[in-house]
Amino acid sequence: MGAPATRALRAADVHSLEQLTAWPRADLAALHGVGPIALDRLTAALAELGMAFAPER
Numbered sequence: 001m002g003a004p005a006t007r008a009l010r011a012a013d014v015h016s017l018e019q020l021t022a023w024p025r026a027d028l029a030a031l032h033g034v035g036p037i038a039l040d041r042l043t044a045a046l047a048e049l050g051m052a053f054a055p056e057r
Contacts, residue, residue: 001041004033017045025053 008031014020020028020042028034028042046052 001038002033005035005038008033017042017049017051020046020053021051022054024056026056028053 009015009028012031014023025039025043029036029039043053
């Protein structure tokens with residue numbers, strides 16, 4: 001994952017994959033710096049651990 005996505009997640013106080021499970025994918029996509037490649041990589045990382053993003057609201 002690139003530096004812009006990493007900075008965006010840190011600015012949103014997201015520092016672990018577990019914390020991502022509280023976020024819907026669309027909300028993460030709305031963060032400046034988090035694009036489709038980062039979202040795909042995060043989705044894959046979560047899936048490897050049997051986790052997923054929060055359901056859309």
